[in-house]
Amino acid sequence: MATVTVPPSLLLSAYAQNQQCSISLAFPSSRAVLPRSHGAITCCAASPSSQVVASPVSHNGRAATERTEIRLGLPSKGRMADDTLGLLKDCQLSVRQSNPRQYVAEIPQLSNLEVWFQRPKDIVRKISSGDLDLGIVGFDTVNEYGQDNEDLIIVHDALDYGECRLSIAIPKYGIFENVNSLRQLAEMPQWTPERPLRVATGFTYLGPKFMRENGLKHVSFSTADGALEAAPAMGIADAILDLVSSGTTLRENNLKEIEGGTVLQSQAVLVASRKSLTKRKGVLDITHEILERFEAHLRAVGQFMVTANMRGSSADEVARRLLSQPSLSGLQGPTISPVYSKRGGEAAIDYYAINVCVPKKALYKSVQQLRAIGGSGVLVSPLTYIFDEETPRWRQLLLKLGL
Ligand SMILES: Nc1ncnc2c1ncn2[C@@H]1O[C@H](COP(=O)(O)OP(=O)(O)OP(=O)(O)O)[C@@H](O)[C@H]1O
Numbered sequence: 009m010a011t012v013t014v015p016p017s018l019l020l021s022a023y024a025q026n027q028q029c030s031i032s033l034a035f036p037s038s039r040a041v042l043p044r045s046h047g048a049i050t051c052c053a054a055s056p057s058s059q060v061v062a063s064p065v066s067h068n069g070r071a072a073t074e075r076t077e078i079r080l081g082l083p084s085k086g087r088m089a090d091d092t093l094g095l096l097k098d099c100q101l102s103v104r105q106s107n108p109r110q111y112v113a114e115i116p117q118l119s120n121l122e123v124w125f126q127r128p129k130d131i132v133r134k135i136s137s138g139d140l141d142l143g144i145v146g147f148d149t150v151n152e153y154g155q156d157n158e159d160l161i162i163v164h165d166a167l168d169y170g171e172c173r174l175s176i177a178i179p180k181y182g183i184f185e186n187v188n189s190l191r192q193l194a195e196m197p198q199w200t201p202e203r204p205l206r207v208a209t210g211f212t213y214l215g216p217k218f219m220r221e222n223g224l225k226h227v228s229f230s231t232a233d234g235a236l237e238a239a240p241a242m243g244i245a246d247a248i249l250d251l252v253s254s255g256t257t258l259r260e261n262n263l264k265e266i267e268g269g270t271v272l273q274s275q276a277v278l279v280a281s282r283k284s285l286t287k288r289k290g291v292l293d294i295t296h297e298i299l300e301r302f303e304a305h306l307r308a309v310g311q312f313m314v315t316a317n318m319r320g321s322s323a324d325e326v327a328r329r330l331l332s333q334p335s336l337s338g339l340q341g342p343t344i345s346p347v348y349s350k351r352g353g354e355a356a357i358d359y360y361a362i363n364v365c366v367p368k369k370a371l372y373k374s375v376q377q378l379r380a381i382g383g384s385g386v387l388v389s390p391l392t393y394i395f396d397e398e399t400p401r402w403r404q405l406l407l408k409l410g411l
């Protein structure tokens with residue numbers, strides 16, 4: 009009898025394939041693709057139907073505690089994948105992947121960190137099981153697959169992409185024509201134990217929970233992996249519960265959202281395991297660095313740096329004029345520096361250079377206000393980072409961890 013040890017991921021793939029055709033076991037050929045710690049699986053290949061004994065990795069398992077590398081899960085495909093790599097790149101964190109089909113990568117700027125590319129739902133599951141320490145996914149995915157697990161902690165709740173909401177939608181036509189709220193939907197006489205409201209959704213945890221919490225009694229659920237908006241027109245469902253962003257897909261399928269029917273608002277978030285943050289060496293430090301970079305970048309994205317010259321009798325007098333304008337107070341306040349010119353062999357000050365951060369949305373208004381108080385030569389440049397003394401989310405994280 010031969011005994012081999014393989015990572016659990018290989019066992020699962022072998023098992024899945026065995027359902028349809030042949031079973032094949034793949035072995036790591038180099039250290040580069042081998043998770044440096046994994047659960048032990050013993051395959052006893054002598055019996056006609058191979059007996060497989062698996063000891064999965066867990067927080068309490070030996071293998072999990074032996075792992076010294078820190079693991080960050082990133083979406084391997086779909087719309088979140090590119091935006092996530094884009095955010096990291098903008099934060100000077102370059103993910104080095106030798107081949108798109110290789111699921112492990114590194115970020116040279118963060119030593120001892122392994123990046124693992126996974127489906128978003130698996131990122132959440134693996135953080136819960138202790139096989140990943142950190143991950144970037146949609147908030148909807150954390151809620152659906154985290155299922156209120158208290159070990160999951162949202163470290164950054166607004167990474168500014170993947171914005172959408174999880175909403176109930178019903179047809180605009182037929183018996184739903186005059187139904188515009190969740191309450192009206194719940195009160196429709198059509199729904200009985202024998203003929204419940206049929207909802208198609210991929211969110212089979214959040215869906216029933218939301219219906220229960222909102223007092224909808226006679227509801228049944230069916231699930232599909234995509235194109236849910238077709239279900240009502242196909243007669244498969246009365247309503248759907250799915251992600252909505254621009255609303256185009258709903259509109260194109262003659263569906264509408266209803267008041268009170270939004271389960272949650274979502275965007276990409278950085279999520280971590282509480283156990284990893286508090287128990288695994290180095291996780292808190294790496295999380296701090298990632299968080300600082302994210303916060304500094306995301307804060308800067310919304311701002312321009314505006315530089316201008318202003319004639320004035322003193323820095324105080326220029327400051328008073330600037331602070332009289334609502335859009336020119338900057339982050340902490342404007343920076344005002346004297347501009348020295350040569351007059352009769354002496355250094356004289358006629359002008360002051362002012363630097364002020366302004367929200368992108370308020371740029372034109374700010375330029376108008378600057379001109380109104382005598383500003384000239386206005387230069388506008390993009391900002392890359394704004395590092396504050398301390399990132400607000402870091403304090404919140406320490407509080408959540410009781411540190
Ligand atoms: N229309 C959308 N606009 C913005 N963000 C979205 C939208 N749909 C989904 N998202 C966000 O992106 C995440 C990934 O979406 P999803 O799971 O649908 O993957 P995908 O990129 O569409 O690939 P696939 O559905 O083929 O697996 C969701 O969990 C959600 O946070």
Ligand SMILES: O=P(O)(O)OC[C@H]1O[C@H](OP(=O)(O)OP(=O)(O)O)[C@H](O)[C@@H]1O
Nearest residue numbers: 234235250251252253254255256257258
């Ligand atoms: O409000 P909108 O901007 O139209 O976006 C909403 C659509 O986007 C998502 O689907 P996706 O594009 O991911 O296709 P899928 O159903 O194949 O996952 C979601 O499931 C909706 O169908």
Ligand SMILES: [Mg+2]
Nearest residue numbers: 086087233234
């Ligand atoms: Mg999708």
